[in-house]
Amino acid sequence: MLDQLARQIEALLVATEEPVTVGRICELTGCGTESAEQAVLRIEAELASGGHSIVVARLAGGYRIVTDPELGFIVGQLFEGKRHSRLSRASLETLAVIAYRQPATRAQVEAVRGVNSDSAMRTLLERDLVKIEGRQETPGRPLLYGTTSRFLEYFGLNKLEHLPRTNEMENLLKLSAEDIERLASELSGEESDQII
């Protein structure tokens, strides 16, 4: 039966997105290094004696609780074929700009969003929500992106004209077309030697 400290630490190690160092454990629970380390041992013993499927992994200088690698053949199935079910904020923003401006270059997207949109763009391509539509006939010949029919399906739309125009998206597109063109040409000037 786990004591209160071990319970607290166990909860941290289950919920964390990255390994938690002993130092951080002490900071968050208010215990000392030694107590923390011993509590981790108690957690391990209790998990083992209950025959549980999770183990404490010692990774990157910290701890986290993950499923027993022996059960990988079961757990792996969860992620088979099925891609991320939800779009991140960054992806959605990127998608929005492309949807409303299409065809759009990456520089145009970045001009609107004000941040690098590389990985968002990649996610969208991977998930078949966005496709390459050609190249713009300007210096550097940047790639032009547009939305796919999967995009319409994903958002339950019949056609592009049914796109919602909520204020959120309007905010994104507050910049006038000229502003975007100007910003985009500045950006693509910087990047013209980067082809993709």
Next chain:
Amino acid sequence: MLDQLARQIEALLVATEEPVTVGRICELTGCGTESAEQAVLRIEAELASGGHSIVVARLAGGYRIVTDPELGFIVGQLFEGKRHSRLSRASLETLAVIAYRQPATRAQVEAVRGVNSDSAMRTLLERDLVKIEGRQETPGRPLLYGTTSRFLEYFGLNKLEHLPRTNEMENLLKLSAEDIERLASELSGEESDQII
């Protein structure tokens, strides 16, 4: 001491990104519905008897393992700053109307609340508690909104029928259906040019 089936299921419920339905558990482990449900009970019992910090939650039509809410004050520290604020009253009211009335148009929500619900709606969309479900086939073709499975998870609900006072609200809505439609059509008449 957990048996092999329970171990497998436990691993699934820890590793998953969204609640796993009984059907999916059966599919992935090759067991029957009844065995799956009983295994979940064994997992719960074993977690409780070991004094562990995690529990099986029945959410959005499935199971997933989550940390004990009692330990929220510890675990929450890991996500400080990254955590969403609580929903505003306007958002909660808007969400309530959508939840019971779905699919609902914004005009219908505003008809019930008697007040503009634009920004509340935006927050709910942003936070993935509400989604666009299509368009209503009436003049102006307003967007239709419904709740997401994230919504159920957010409020710890297993299914929509577990919303508070479902029957009572259903009856009330039936009684006021005409009023709502009348008010909504007045509202959407005013606003039809906002929607594209």
Next chain:
Amino acid sequence: MSADGQTACRIDIQDFEGPLDLLLFLIRRDELDVTTIHVAEVAGQYLDYIREAEDLNLDIAGEYLVMAATLTRMKSRLLLPVERALMDDTEDPMETLMRHLVLYKAFKEVASELRENESIWRDVYTPPGERDRYEEDVTVTDPGQTSLLELLLALENMAEKNAPAPRHRIHKPLLSLTECVSVLDRLLSLESAKDFSDAVGKDADQAVVVSFFVAILELVKRGWITTEQSYPFADIVMKRKTERWEMNA
């Protein structure tokens, strides 16, 4: 908001979620029952309140004013029995408003129950999920189904491996298309396939990889070579299709 402290003991319009909310407050303050209350009794108070708020130059949302107008109309109808008799066949707006209040009240209550759920479940945390540990192992596409995207990802992968720090953009000059094509021309034969990584060399830098990649895209487009990839991030296998490559064509 310019209340100047005068409103200290007053109700603040910002505390309300609209005219219905305010009406409910006034009803509850007088301990009246929504289902039996004659709305006219509250209408007076509502109008007083709005008038005061206006005097204080408070910013009043349009909905409050619309409700004020509605209530005023109702009050005047009460005073004019003739008009009331004439309107008898249409529905009583007061009843409609009362139904509306009942409905809104119910939603308000439900919303506060949801608030309780929220406060419990906000303290519940989920494990982050283990997609990262498993996804790459299991995503396999059919051999020979190389899409442009997979090609791009493969490039990304190779370029990343070779890049010391991925923070900066590439500014190295690229090889010309003709240069790359002539290298590939020498390398590829009609008989056997060749790996992309062999073509560019094991430790090729990012700029070289990019140059060759673009060259390959061009060659695929012209139908001079075919490419295959057994799974995402795998090496691209190239095969020559035509004997003669005339770049100027």
